[in-house]
Amino acid sequence: MEKYMPGRTAKIWALALLLLTFIVLDACKKDDPPPNDEDADLVAIPYDPKPYAIPKPPKFPEMPVPADNPVTVDGIQLGRRLFYDPLLSADSTQSCASCHLPEGSFTDNKAVSTGIDGIAGRRSSMSLLNVGYVSRPLFWDGRSPSLEDQALRPVEDPIEMHNTWANVLDKLRKHPAYPAYFRKAFGITSRKQITKEMAAKAIAQFERILISSGKSKFDRYLNGDPDALDDEELDGKLMFFDEGGPVGLPDAQCFHCHGGITNTGFSFFNNGLDSVASLNDFKDKGRGEVTGNINDNGRFASPTLRNVAMTAPYMHDGRFQTLEEVLDHYSKNGKGVSNEDPVIRQLGFPIPGTNPVKYSGLTAYQKRAIVKFLHTLTDPDFINNPDIANPFK
Amino acid sequence: MMKKLLLNASFFAALFLAGCDGTTDPVLPPTSDFTLTFKSLYDGQPLEKYKNYDYATYKVQFSRFNTFLSDITLLKGNEEYKLSDIEWVDFTPDSAPNDLAVEVPVKFSGVPDGDYTGIRIGYGVSPDLNAKQPGDFSSTHPLSRENEYWLGWASYIFNKIEGKADLNNSGVFGTSLIYHCGSDEVYRTYTFNTPIRVEEGAAATVEFDLKKLFTINGAWFDMTIPENQFTSNDIGNVIVAAILMDNFDYATRVTQ
Numbered sequence: 001m002e003k004y005m006p007g008r009t010a011k012i013w014a015l016a017l018l019l020l021t022f023i024v025l026d027a028c029k030k031d032d033p034p035p036n037d038e039d040a041d042l043v044a045i046p047y048d049p050k051p052y053a054i055p056k057p058p059k060f061p062e063m064p065v066p067a068d069n070p071v072t073v074d075g076i077q078l079g080r081r082l083f084y085d086p087l088l089s090a091d092s093t094q095s096c097a098s099c100h101l102p103e104g105s106f107t108d109n110k111a112v113s114t115g116i117d118g119i120a121g122r123r124s125s126m127s128l129l130n131v132g133y134v135s136r137p138l139f140w141d142g143r144s145p146s147l148e149d150q151a152l153r154p155v156e157d158p159i160e161m162h163n164t165w166a167n168v169l170d171k172l173r174k175h176p177a178y179p180a181y182f183r184k185a186f187g188i189t190s191r192k193q194i195t196k197e198m199a200a201k202a203i204a205q206f207e208r209i210l211i212s213s214g215k216s217k218f219d220r221y222l223n224g225d226p227d228a229l230d231d232e233e234l235d236g237k238l239m240f241f242d243e244g245g246p247v248g249l250p251d252a253q254c255f256h257c258h259g260g261i262t263n264t265g266f267s268f269f270n271n272g273l274d275s276v277a278s279l280n281d282f283k284d285k286g287r288g289e290v291t292g293n294i295n296d297n298g299r300f301a302s303p304t305l306r307n308v309a310m311t312a313p314y315m316h317d318g319r320f321q322t323l324e325e326v327l328d329h330y331s332k333n334g335k336g337v338s339n340e341d342p343v344i345r346q347l348g349f350p351i352p353g354t355n356p357v358k359y360s361g362l363t364a365y366q367k368r369a370i371v372k373f374l375h376t377l378t379d380p381d382f383i384n385n386p387d388i389a390n391p392f393k
Numbered sequence: 394m395m396k397k398l399l400l401n402a403s404f405f406a407a408l409f410l411a412g413c414d415g416t417t418d419p420v421l422p423p424t425s426d427f428t429l430t431f432k433s434l435y436d437g438q439p440l441e442k443y444k445n446y447d448y449a450t451y452k453v454q455f456s457r458f459n460t461f462l463s464d465i466t467l468l469k470g471n472e473e474y475k476l477s478d479i480e481w482v483d484f485t486p487d488s489a490p491n492d493l494a495v496e497v498p499v500k501f502s503g504v505p506d507g508d509y510t511g512i513r514i515g516y517g518v519s520p521d522l523n524a525k526q527p528g529d530f531s532s533t534h535p536l537s538r539e540n541e542y543w544l545g546w547a548s549y550i551f552n553k554i555e556g557k558a559d560l561n562n563s564g565v566f567g568t569s570l571i572y573h574c575g576s577d578e579v580y581r582t583y584t585f586n587t588p589i590r591v592e593e594g595a596a597a598t599v600e601f602d603l604k605k606l607f608t609i610n611g612a613w614f615d616m617t618i619p620e621n622q623f624t625s626n627d628i629g630n631v632i633v634a635a636i637l638m639d640n641f642d643y644a645t646r647v648t649q
Contacts, residue, residue, distance in 0.1 A: 056528075061539050064532035133539075136487065222544075243545030245627030256571075260527065260539025267487055267540075287487070295443050295492055339443065342456065342555045342569035350619050356560055356568050357619040 039190040042183040049187070052076055052205075054132070057214025058223045059261050063132045069148060069201045071208055074184040077391075079206030081181065082199055084390045087171055088154075089116050089161035096154065096203065097390060099125040102383045105307035106210060111318025115159040122284055124318040129306050129382060130262045132208035140300045140316045142268060143290045147204035152196060165196040172199070210388060212262070212306055213381035221376070222261070229376055236373025239366060250362065252330070252370055253343040257302040263377060265302025272334025272344035273315060274298060279339060284317065295339050307382065309375045323374055327367040427504040428596040429465070429476070431497040433458050433484035436604040442485055442492035445559075446604070449613040452559045454566055455603060458494065459483040460552035461535070463515030463522065464582070467589060469507060476501045479522055481535035504591050511586040514599070516641045517551030520577045546628050548575040551638070554603065558616050570616060571623040574634035583642035589649050597649040606644035609636060 049072040054063050065071055082088065086095045099113040100106040106128035113125045123140050131138075137145050144150040154160040155168055172178045172194050179191035186198050212219070218237070220228035229237060238244035239252040257265040268287040276282055279297045288297030300316045314320040320329065334344035348360030362370075382388075433440040435455070445452045465476045477499070484494040517523075522536060526547070530537040541550050551574045557566035589597050607614040614636070615621055624634045 059526065059528045061527040061530070061537045062532040135538075142487070238545070241543070241545035242626035243628070245625065246629060251626050255544070256573075259544075260542060261544070262539060265540070266538075291487075293492065296487075336565060336567060338566060339456075342557055342571050345569045355617070357622070 039192055041190055042179055043189050045180050045183045047183060047187040049074060049185070052209070054208060055211055057212050057219065059219075060212070060214070061133065061261070063208060063211075064135070065132075065208065066146065066148070069204060071205045072185065074181070075186075075202050075205040076209055078178075078181040078185040079202035079204065080388070080391055081178075082203050083206050084392055087175070088163065088168055090163040090167070091116050094161055096151075099160075100128050102389060103310075105129050105310040105379075105383060107311045109312060111313050113160075115157070116162050117159070119159040121159050123316050124313065126301075126303050127307065127311050128207055128210050129379075130212055130264060130304050131210060133262050134264055134266070134304075136266045136268070136301060137290075138301075141286050141290050142301055147207050148197070148200050151200035151203040151207070155196075168199070169194060169196060206388075211382075212379050213385065215381045216306075216379040217376035218373075219379075229373075232369045233372045233376050235366075236369035236371070237376070239362075239370055240373055250348045250360075250366065252347055252362065252366075254305075254330075254370070256343045257341070258305045263305040263308075268296065268299040268301050269341045270298045270337060270339045270344070271300070271302075271315075271330075272337070272340045273319070273329070274337070275335035276337055279337070286316065298337065298339065305374060306377050307379055309378050310383070323371045324367065327362065327370055331362040331367060423506045424503045425506050425591055425593040425595060426500055426502050427476070427591050428498050428500045430596060430598050431462075431482045431484075431499070432598060432600045433494045434600055434602040434604075437602065440484060440494035440603060442489065442494065444492070448558070448604075448607070448616070451562055451616075452566070453556055453570065453616065454558075455485075455554065455556035457485050457553050457555040458601075458603065459485065459541075460516070460601075461518045461541070461549060463517065463519040463580075464513070465515075466513045467504070467509040467591070468511040468513060468584065469509045473513070474505055474509075476504065479518065479535050481538060481541065498596075506592050507590075509589040509591060511584055512589060512597070512599075512647055513582060513584045514645070515580065515582045516638055517574065517580040518549040520580060523549055523577055523580070543573075543575050545626075546576055548577070550575045551579065554606075554637075558622075560617055568616070568622060572633065572637060573624050574631075574638055576628060576631060576634075579631050579634045579638040581638045581641060583645065585642075585645065585647040587647045587649065589647075595649070597647060600646045600648070601641070602644050602646070606637060606640055608643070609640055 052071045052073050054071060056062060083096045086092045088095060094116050099108045101108055107125045110124065112123055113121045115121065126140065131147065136142060138147065138150045144153060155163050155165055173191045179194065182188055182194045182198060185202055188194065217228045235244070235249060238247065239249050240254040242251040242253065242255060244250065257269050257271070259265070274282060276298070279294045282298040285297040287299040288294060309323065312321060314326050320326050331347050333346040334340040346359040347362050351358045351360055435446050440455060440458065442456050443454050445454060460482055462480045462482060464478060465480065467474045467476060480499055482497045484497065486495060489495050518536070525536065527537050527539040527542050536549065543550050554572040556570045558568040558570055559566045560568050621633060625631065
């Protein structure tokens, strides 16, 4: 039997009381309003962040969202304004939307984009449709690990906005409207607390709502409307997804790099564009510039093909003007460069008696059918969505 | 503030009352963290992307190897303990340094301590899970990977092994090798009777050797035959995929 120990009980009660006191004091410390702060010029503006439920079109996966940047209604509103505001560039002439226009499915429909000083970049602007789903690093070369990081970069890029974040922050803090937007989005109490990281987070939040409407012809087909695609489009779909064998259609190998419901590749590929004597000879080394790995030279991110009919010209350098040219390229063999992806080979059916085996290429009908299928990925509801339009118009 | 205060006070009261209960907790068996490390090899050595490997009378290179594994289960006589419903193991991520395939450690918590007699692994995605699709899972779930799902077959791509062959030793790796296995028909389950002791900090290794995978009953899988250079995309023709999936038990080694 346990002994009764009055002294021990008293000690436990004393300890408990002490602990309770600490808890009470701790709670007071964290929740009380901050002491008077002459810089707290925004506290009168309500801060009431409301979570934003990211739409999920049928069959689409759940979008990953970083824990330190939850999407809120006010965060999106701020990000949308920043995205469309030329204030971010040094001479206030270019915004993110200058190279990512809604009517081009958030591309600029140019081979390469041009910055504020009229200097042409090396690469084409990438579509931002469904960019929130992209799990690989961002940009054609994957130099950015996240949307939050990516959004920081164009401001200081000398051939894009050619500005400094210090200058941008100065403009934002002095702006008649932006401090209130930052307050509502992030709960800051003073305009001095605006940071570039907050601006980037807000832009990333806006970019996460650039999502398919789920109403393209292809989506309607996937969701149970067999008449959404005509016979030719259906043939194209079968070849795109390598499922045409049973009906005598060749594999077009498209889905290996543009798979899944967002038709986005989640990796980097040498898709056989350039003939080079050695892997060091690529004019644009792409992924290799980031990793330093010679086998990554000439590899580029595979973009989404959603709305691809709206995003011409094609490839990282915009070398192909039409989808027909793209199909012509993929129908042929690659260039025989050692790090070309294995799926880059002549399409079509094996030619009997050839060793190594050669393929027939695609017929004119087959190419046309694939192009027609690609057009079924067009989503006018997305680009006409008023929630993602320029708020300054 | 008041809400937090009440919450803290409630917690404190509950703690105090629990201490006065007088009952004793049931004795639970001790558990530990247990790590399975998955490795990819070629001929016993760590797999390296784009490395020229001797193969039959010619050479091959590999550039991609990833796989789903289902229902990973520790066995002890008639007892079993499932470690995981599904894992996706990517040995050749874009971030793999110096093209060396990465080792993939997976830690399981709360595994009952003890001496197990083996482990059972499902190769691919088990049929019940394969009936679902990426949109059915949260963004952190292995099966949310839309690029590992084959819309055309309504199946996950169980594994991807890609590379090239230099069939005439010309120095040009001009023949593509694309092995993407999928569909319930080629799902396989293998048991490895290897003693595995689980205790705090214990670990075991699961190795997949691609040279063994392409060695079928002691003979090289003949990559000079065009039909053997890729898995058919005709769902009615899973011959090559079945050959490889049938051989994964030979290609797998479990050690502790």
